Amino acid sequence: xxxxxxxxxxxxxxxxxxxxxxxxxxxxxxxxxxxxxxxxxxxxxxxxxxxxxxxxxxxxxxxxxxxxxxxxxxxxxxxxxxxxxxxxxxxxxxxxxxxxxxxxxxxxxxxxxxxxxxxxxxxxxxxxxxxxxxxxxxxxxxxxxxxxxxxxxxxxxxxxxxxxxxxxxxxxxxxxxxxxxxxxxxxxxxxxxxxxxxxxxxxxxxxxxxxxxxxxxxxxxxxxxxxxxxxxxxxxxxxxxxxxxxxxxxxxxxxxxxxxxxxxxxxxxxxxxxxxxxxxxxxxxxxxxxxxxxxxxxxxxxxxxxxxxxxxxxxxxxxxxxxxxxxxxxxxxxxxxxxxxxxxxxxxxxxxxxxxxxxxxxxxxxxxxxxxxxxxxxxxxxxxxxxxxxxxxxxxxxxxxxxxxxxxxxxxxxxxxxxxxxxxxxxxxxxxxxxxxxxxxxxxxxxxxxxxxxxxxxxxxxxxxxxxxxxxxxxxxxxxxxxxxxxxxxxxxxxxxxxxxxxxxxxxxxxxxxxxxxxxxxxxxxxxxxxxxxxxxxxxxxxxxxxxxxxxxxxxxxxxxxxxxxxxxxxxxxxxxxxxxxxxxxxxxxxxxxxxxxxxxxxxxxxxxxxxxxxxxxxxxxxxxxxxxxxxxxxxxxxxxxxxxxxxxxxxxxxxxxxxxxxxxxxxxxxxxxxxxxxxxxxxxxxxxxxxxxxxxxxxxxxxxxxxxxxxxxxxxxxxxxxxxxxxxxxxxxxxxxxxxxxxxxxxxxxxx
Ligand code: F3S
Numbered sequence: 001x002x003x004x005x006x007x008x009x010x011x012x013x014x015x016x017x018x019x020x021x022x023x024x025x026x027x028x029x030x031x032x033x034x035x036x037x038x039x040x041x042x043x044x045x046x047x048x049x050x051x052x053x054x055x056x057x058x059x060x061x062x063x064x065x066x067x068x069x070x071x072x073x074x075x076x077x078x079x080x081x082x083x084x085x086x087x088x089x090x091x092x093x094x095x096x097x098x099x100x101x102x103x104x105x106x107x108x109x110x111x112x113x114x115x116x117x118x119x120x121x122x123x124x125x126x127x128x129x130x131x132x133x134x135x136x137x138x139x140x141x142x143x144x145x146x147x148x149x150x151x152x153x154x155x156x157x158x159x160x161x162x163x164x165x166x167x168x169x170x171x172x173x174x175x176x177x178x179x180x181x182x183x184x185x186x187x188x189x190x191x192x193x194x195x196x197x198x199x200x201x202x203x204x205x206x207x208x209x210x211x212x213x214x215x216x217x218x219x220x221x222x223x224x225x226x227x228x229x230x231x232x233x234x235x236x237x238x239x240x241x242x243x244x245x246x247x248x249x250x251x252x253x254x255x256x257x258x259x260x261x262x263x264x265x266x267x268x269x270x271x272x273x274x275x276x277x278x279x280x281x282x283x284x285x286x287x288x289x290x291x292x293x294x295x296x297x298x299x300x301x302x303x304x305x306x307x308x309x310x311x312x313x314x315x316x317x318x319x320x321x322x323x324x325x326x327x328x329x330x331x332x333x334x335x336x337x338x339x340x341x342x343x344x345x346x347x348x349x350x351x352x353x354x355x356x357x358x359x360x361x362x363x364x365x366x367x368x369x370x371x372x373x374x375x376x377x378x379x380x381x382x383x384x385x386x387x388x389x390x391x392x393x394x395x396x397x398x399x400x401x402x403x404x405x406x407x408x409x410x411x412x413x414x415x416x417x418x419x420x421x422x423x424x425x426x427x428x429x430x431x432x433x434x435x436x437x438x439x440x441x442x443x444x445x446x447x448x449x450x451x452x453x454x455x456x457x458x459x460x461x462x463x464x465x466x467x468x469x470x471x472x473x474x475x476x477x478x479x480x481x482x483x484x485x486x487x488x489x490x491x492x493x494x495x496x497x498x499x500x501x502x503x504x505x506x507x508x509x510x511x512x513x514x515x516x517x518x519x520x521x522x523x524x525x526x527x528x529x530x531x532x533x534x535x536x537x538x539x540x541x542x543x544x545x546x547x548x549x550x551x552x553x554x555x556x557x558x559x560x561x562x563x564x565x566x567x568x569x570x571x572x573x574x575x576x577x578x579x580x581x582x583x584x585x586x587x588x589x590x591x592x593x594x595x596x597x598x599x600x601x602x603x604x605x606x607x608x609x610x611x612x613x614x615x616x617x618x619x620x621x622x623x624x625x626x627x628x629x630x631x632x633x634x635x636x637x638x639x640x641x642x643x644x645x646x647x648x649x650x651x652x653x654x655x656x657x658x659x660x661x662x663x664x665x666x667x668x669x670x671x672x673x674x675x676x677x678x679x680x681x682x683x684x685x686x687x688x689x690x691x692x693x694x695x696x697x698x699x700x701x702x703x704x705x706x707x708x709x710x711x712x713x714x715x716x717x718x719x720x721x722x723x724x725x726x727x728x729x730x731x732x733x734x735x736x737x738x739x740x741x742x743x744x745x746x747x748x749x750x751x752x753x
């Protein structure tokens with residue numbers, strides 16, 4: 001489990017020169033983001049990269065993978081012909097544990113249900129020199145923050161909330177499994193050089209306002225698209241006043257504004273956190289290069305000159321927020337919630353409050369929530385709603401248990417779930433959810449798309465800080481404002497909850513008996529990787545076919561998706577998670593959540609073969625069988641949400657050739673490219689309206705596929721009339737090679753041969 005201090009020292013030793021060189025090339029003071037990025041270039045920079053334009057190769061320091069995405073990543077890595085992961089890498093068994101009864105029982109159950117996956121992950125990591133955090137050890141991002149994140153480092157992870165590590169001053173980016181394969185195979189990793197958003201925090205949080213409220217406010221300002229292609233850098237006295245884990249929460253939900261990642265400069269809170277998590281040598285090393293781990297002073301003095309966009313938030317005035325329902329950017333200050341809920345018909349009765357998750361399960365979060373619960377008990381209150389706690393790691397769980405907080409939560413009938421994702425990713429066996437009743441829940445997680453937590457499309461989920469969620473669970477009322485309102489206790493008295501109090505770090509230190517870590521074999525070449533040939537959850541991969549060099553002609557429209565089409569709509573999570581390692585089986589969820597523009601329904605599209613309406617995967621399989629290529633058309637920000645490359649692999653596997661949309665979410669666009677798909681955007685957005693249900697598509701100039709050169713698509717309508725559409729793309733030369741070779745992996749294999 002030991003973090004790699006030698007690797008960290010090496011990064012720091014080289015950083016000074018690289019940063020100096022970058023400063024000379026750019027001819028200006030540097031932001032922190034620029035320092036970290038320029039210090040991790042795969043090739044020396046000759047000139048300044050253009051933000052939002054240049055594609056740049058980086059050498060990240062680490063890779064982290066969660067169990068759902070690791071399966072496919074490692075199945076792919078096995079194909080790359082390597083003996084060991086080229087950089088320190090870890091796998092975390094957190095996504096497959098269903099929350100049903102309570103931690104112990106649920107964990108025991110998961111170990112039986114997921115045995116073949118855990119056996120595969122345990123053996124494949126052992127084989128290839130990768131650390132394995134066993135089921136129950138904790139949620140990837142919390143475990144990474146506690147053990148591996150370090151100021152100034154660069155990491156990629158196969159999960160969108162990898163960005164959480166920005167709380168410890170990293171540039172940590174969520175990617176698809178195929179990118180992880182690149183880095184583990186020793187290849188550079190490519191990213192479009194991001195634009196930079198600076199967020200200046202002034203003042204200091206007080207009362208009920210929490211770090212979570214900062215990002216909820218930012219999400220309200222920037223919306224789910226506002227951070228696309230950008231790295232967000234927080235600074236100012238307000239930033240320094242936050243705990244390291246609070247910074248982690250803010251960076252975590254940077255994924256909800258579409259940001260590439262977010263980060264904070266190294267400061268005293270990070271040093272305290274490093275020392276509390278027994279990493280004195282990292283803190284000592286960081287202290288020696290402090291100047292490299294924060295922006296140059298001139299940058300924060302005149303941020304407008306150095307960032308593409310600057311936002312200022314005064315923490316003195318920040319109100320607690322609840323964001324939702326159904327989207328994390330719908331921000332409502334708590335004082336306006338009652339009015340908003342009544343106006344919009346959101347159910348006011350809170351049925352369940354859930355705290356924890358990778359976003360909000362630090363010692364500080366839990367201690368603040370526990371202080372609210374404790375205050376409520378002392379004032380004769382019980383929780384009106386159900387209440388659950390999902391600790392982020394065994395270390396946090398053990399420590400909060402030792403410090404009496406679990407007992408406090410039990411007094412309000414709180415249930416502690418396993419240290420795992422659980423309800424946050426739909427792994428929640430919520431009683432009665434199948435009735436699909438309209439209801440409200442509040443949670444301290446990060447996402448609240450329809451069906452995400454419990455599979456019920458009528459669950460209105462609102463995101464708030466753990467302490468506010470606890471208060472709302474006690475009140476059982478979405479409109480309750482703990483700052484101004486009172487509650488009636490068992491004796492009929494009106495009582496007011498005190499503002500939460502807590503500890504940034506455990507006063508008695510962190511403690512844990514068994515953190516749940518398995519170190520890999522020193523030499524794993526004899527280790528057998530366990531994949532059962534008749535498994536319905538794991539399937540060894542075969543390479544995708546290379547492009548035949550011809551224009552794609554006669555492609556049919558599979559679906560024209562309308563409105564939001566997230567990776568959850570393209571490759572639904574919940575019950576499907578169990579097929580993450582079996583491409584053919586999981587492909588049966590392809591696009592079943594996307595809304596068909598022509599009938600407003602999900603999973604019901606017209607087949608041009610039969611003229612009948614059918615389910616999307618079945619319809620596509622019939623096209624594949626008939627050897628007919630297809631295309632998917634979509635709206636704005638197509639593929640927002642998670643990093644899962646299944647959302648790109650499934651259409652690829654089933655024979656979809658192109659995805660043509662108004663705009664893409666970054667990770668999904670890259671994932672499509674990696675899998676050898678065509679990811680295209682309408683040059684003229686209005687052309688989306690020209691696409692009809694029975695259309696056929698001819699790619700007229702695919703043979704001339706080249707960087708910066710749009711493609712021309714002839715759209716033939718059912719009545720024989722035609723439209724010519726121009727499709728833009730962002731493929732560079734290397735990505736065009738991926739397309740030509742059938743996938744990025746095919747190219748890696750060729751290069752390794
Ligand atoms: Fe897990 Fe939810 Fe985080 S799914 S990794 S707890 S966003």
